Amino acid sequence: MGPIRYIVYLFPILTIAALLGFFLWYAQTMRAPLAQQLAPLPEKRPFTFAGRRHPLVKKDAIPMVLITIAYAVTAFFNLGSTTAPQNPWDFGDEKSATFAFSEEYLASKLWYFCGLGTGKYQVEISADGVNWLSLWQRKDDPDDSEKVTGYYWADGTGYGASYAMTQNYNQLFKWNEITFDNPQYIRYIRITGQANKGLLELNELALFDENGDRIWLSDSTNPLFDEADTVPETISFENSAYFDEIYHPRTAYEHLRGVEPYEISHPPLGKLIMSVGIALFGMTPFGWRFMGTLFGVAMLPLLYLFLKNLFGRTSIATCGTILLAVDFMHLTQTRLATIDTYAFFFILLMYYFMYRYLTLPDGASFKQCALPLFLSGLFWGIGAASKWTVIYGCTGLVALYFIGLVVKLRRWPEEERHQRAGWTVKILAFSVLVFAVIPAIIYVLSYLPYAAASGDLSLGNLLSEMWENQKYMLSYHNGVTSSHPYSSRWYEWLVNARPILYYMDNSVAGVTTRFAAFLNPVVCWGSLVAMLVCAAQAFRPLWAKLTFFGLSGLGGAASAAWVTGVFDPETDTQTRLLCLVLIVALLALYLVLGWFVSRTFRQSSPIALFILIGYLAQLVPWFFIGRITFAYHYFPSVLFLILALCYVFYTLSKKEEMVPWKPAMYAVTGGAAALYALFYPVLVGITYPSWYGTCILKWFPAWPF
Template sequence: MNPVHYLVYLFPIATLLALFAFFYWYWGTQRAPLAKRLITPPEEAPREQPRFTFAGRCHPLVRRDAIPILLITAVYAVTAFAHLGSLRAPQSAWDFGSGESATFSLPEAVQVSQLWYYPNLGTGKYQVEISEDGVTWLTLWSRTETDEAGSEETVYYWADSTGYGESFAMTQNYNQLFKWNELTFENPQYIRYLRITGQANKGLLELGEVALFDMAGNRVEVPGSVSPLFDEQDMVPDKPTYYDEAYFDEIYHPRTAWEHIRGIEPYEISHPPLGKLIMGIGIRLFGMTPFGWRFMGTLFGVGMLPLLYVFLKNLFGRTSIATCGTILLAADFMHLTQTRLATIDTYAFFFILLMYWFMYRYLTLPAGTPFRKCALPLFLSGLFWGIGAASKWTVIYGCTGLVVLYFIGLYQKVRDWPAEQPGRVKWVFQILGFSVLVFAVIPAAIYTLSYLPYAMAEGDTSLTGLISAMWENQKYMLSYHSGVTDSHPYSSRWYQWLFDIRPILYYMDNDVAGYTTRFAAFVNPVVCWGGLLAVASCAVQAVRRRCARALFIFIGYLAQLVPWFFIGRITFAYHYFPSVLFLVLALCYVFHTLAEREEMVNWKPAMFAVTGGAVGLYALFYPVLVGIQIPTWYSNNVLGWFPSWPF
């Protein structure tokens, strides 16, 4: 190994040392008793509760909060939407599901070296035949060859009926949809006529576009064609990349969203439907294009930032802390990469944020608050828990924390009810009955109604048919997820997530010598490592200071992480994504406890240094978060912090 490469290890060492130094200093400031303030703005004054309680002030926004909210959101939106995906992709398609054949002619015979094709919906395979004169036909065959190293390669060649191999050589499997698939021929032939015959596995077999390339690599023009297979030739990219086609789990979720839009029975049913229905809004707006199926997730990722800002301001009451916390989420690697990917994890995070925010607003209401004032935050917390659960089961895991916090808060409100105020028993029955409605009945209704596209595809939209479609899918999902045990080169377990040990690589392209294009999902090390130390600090402060806010954050973090201790299916780094919310909250809690001692410590430079460190790493790693081509020396000597990182 080049000795220069070892310099890359200075980056993680420096980051860790800086974080440990910060927390060593932090705990040094916490040893002294909290100083009394002589003149303190009431909205920033620390409240000392006689008992452990969540009740307290929920700090509102002020006019000056508009500037950081708008600025952070706008800057992040630019980085998130930049080069998100193409607005152009084949939209028309030829359905070969009935097993029909289609014949196409070129103006003149051309020697063709490659054939690209862009599948739409359906799976199956195609028989491809060519002719120079329209009389004698050659069939495209495929065979698998093994080289001396034992590697297998599929070879495509033209032959008559004596050919050996698979004559339905052009496949359309589930993992090939909405991608440009390339066939390179071993023995190029002159083509004047092209005949394609489909063989569907079930129902549809839609082929979106076909492109032919001559020996020089130039695309063969098919002038004046009105066929769905040659009518969008200007959408054929020079070189297919993630920008032009689906990657990773985009072969599942956008396809399902498109099937829901078209009223077709969905292929991917391993998650609840609502996340795909939300994704479908972008497809309706921008077409079945990479930008269209990624748009809503990226928009939700942008929307998380102002919501988090308000949450942080409610929690801690300081514009500076809310600003830095929002920047920490905006600078998180996984937040950027995951929300630019058309999967449903973004929606889970978004609704987890909302359900905890409104639960906190309910918990801060003092004992004796009338039922009518408690109802709205409880309703909104339950509503967003129901919407989130109908998007992904990850939200259901987080509900355990919500339930724990709810009952702790209920106990405290009953315990601290003013002795002189009547109506405690009535209030308890009202709250319990309303909670059953908003946390059980309404979420169950939302969850069931999200299966309406399933019932419509099956032709039975009655209540019985809807419930049946929902229930059968629950049984399937339980069976499916318990059986996902195959190995994967980028899988990881929960204890690896805590330390950023194994990112998941979503895309890699090393076609240009000396350069690489790739991106992966993992947490910004400042947020990951610093947040973990901050979560531990919350656990200590919840006991040491009897601090409810610290307990709130610690319970939320455990609720998202602990269920993964007992899940045996294969897991990946992105399953840690919802926990990032509580890592950020925990770091902001540390900033808050420093701010309480501002008469004794100059805390803001330390907070700005931590936040600035996260922003610096965001800039350093930005190319491998969004897929910008970089020199391999930069990847190896700057970004490859650990051998397990795919850079």
């Protein structure tokens, strides 16, 4: 390809340069004059979250609706097939079935769509109904005796059953292909199942001739051949499960069917939400992806509402909502049928209602406080019953709740002091109810499908099913030590170092289809700097700012040293030394940046503290997790990254008489939207020329394009 391939490096250079220019301009704009820096701090203003409320007004409807509709179009585009085989044949208990065709066909290839259950099949064919051939696996790889290198037909007389056609957990609800080394004429086909446990459902078969063309059977009423219209032209993510869709949609479907669930490493509620789409549209790719994509769309008006409440400006709410709409991970992750979408959604809601509580005026009555607290606790409970990562977010809620409680008690109006003790008792008791009791009830009730599958809906069995699953989940997540080519650590998430590739198809020369989960570079890098600004403005005294940066830097460095094996004697010395030098260098850079922003931004803001606490609550727990992790674990943090960038816009807006801040905000937002358009093919799986990935998208060696 020659020198032209190096053009790809211009994109990150220009993006970083533009963001650096924006933040240097921002620092210069916000920096206090030298005389003010040397002067004593102004009189301390009391810390409080309480402030002016900023409800939606009529003019907010237009941007909120337009952004939501525009995003929905891009999100639902090419989401997945609305058809898939729906009529399974159960081969459990070693059942066997023979199917006859009206004429014989020369078949060179077989596609099969797996339903519920795992196991394997003995497949036999005959041209006359008398002489039968069995399907066998070829294993002639000298380096791996278990590797299947092909399939062939042979007389099985005198041998045991071959069971060559597999139905493993990673083959469910997708089209699988078997190519025959020696094509044969088929008029009769006999299939015998061997289930690992319980069900073994096969949904559909399709045969292909020696040219690879589909054989259209003249009598397609035979079971396993009766849904010919669902057989796709090619096998792809559009008609088959991919990545973790082999777990979560299957389990959602099992809940609908009332059978024992397979995926039990997460609480059930996220899969129950997913099952709504399956109930509406069938067990199809569109059906199992529908609810996640819909929740991804619903996040946008909710975020707009949150931003308007936080900052009171339509322009900031609009740009912040656009930033989420054009974030890469938001699009890719919500289109994937996993439960991470629901975690993000409920974290957004629980923090929004906590903010509504915190900003109530000093001395607000118990009645005024009850509704936002109830809703915050309710959505925390629903979120925790969907995925455990929401529990991390609850640590932030707890911190904000008690900070807010102390502030409210300190700033209680003097003329109403006699009411403070009674209010405190009621609010604490109510908080136990909404943040502990109700979430616990929701969590336990989410296990009703487990109890139903066991045939015992008694309270005792429900509690037993729930408790046993908690022990399993804890053991499972502590024991995940396997490697993965696209795994990454928390410090890599911060800078988009290692996207996770979900899908890749290079079957056609010169073009490729693939998509990955990673952040929009403007959101990732720009918001990371904005979070440093929030950290500096979350505290008022300079010593508090510097203490935060010192402690957080040392904590992050210790975590990085631990997970990279710096302290592990089994890691080779050269690697340990290299990692140590790199960690020390990055720590020094972080401390210098912390000192710079602490000196530059002298002011403090409760909004900045709110954003910082939310972000740390989602990120810091990953410092202490040794199991394999991926970029999508950073997804809930995207909410607070966008809030941080919008906070920077907000602080600029306070100087609107001095600087033209809106063009800068629109430029940042427009840059993010431009990158969204540029990377859209690798976010939704549009086939693109290989040169496009090499010359436009592969900004760094670890980016899989």
